[in-house]
């Protein structure tokens with residue numbers, strides 16, 4: 238099925254075309270997750286003055302490459318660091334963006350949200366921030382309800398909590414943190430002065446590459 242979709246050349250112009258393409262690219266349970274992320278990202282965007290339509294679109298598209306084989310991920314997104322080579326799943330955000338660009342998707346705000354949802358948002362892209370939080374806290378995950386509720390009040394505070402929790406969790410278990418995640422961590426106003434030891438005092442489990 239996936240190999241078949243990768244060979245398609247027709248460019249869907251209506252939004253429903255993109256949603257259907259995602260449905261064909263991922264496993265059924267993944268698509269259920271994708272819809273929950275899109276709905277929550279839209280709610281978070283609405284609560285924080287961000288673009289609701291872009292947040293929903295980015296939520297639908299964020300895991301478009303998540304179920305591709307490792308070889309395809311590596312082809313679409315050549316490794317930038319050792320972690321990428323050892324764990325190609327870390328590439329599915331960058332690979333998703335690459336795939337969407339090949340298929341003619343051009344909204345850079347959405348593309349950046351897709352690219353960064355795996356390792357952490359950059360700068361002040363509120364859509365990317367909303368999708369990142371929605372991805373780690375959508376109800377189907379069964380964790381991070383506190384981050385979800387916080388995001389519906391204060392997206393900046395939720396982002397800080399989520400990124401600090403992730404870095405602390407990984408470092409506490411001796412797992413190397415992806416350089417892009419460390420970049421997001423050090424971009425937080427509260428963490429700019431910290432070293433990579435991540436001595437934050439926060440802890441909550443999240444997985445390495447959603």
Ligand SMILES: [Fe+2]
Pocket residue numbers: 270274299300372447
């Ligand atoms: Fe996801």
Ligand SMILES: [Fe+2]
Pocket residue numbers: 299300303329354355446447
């Ligand atoms: Fe993902």
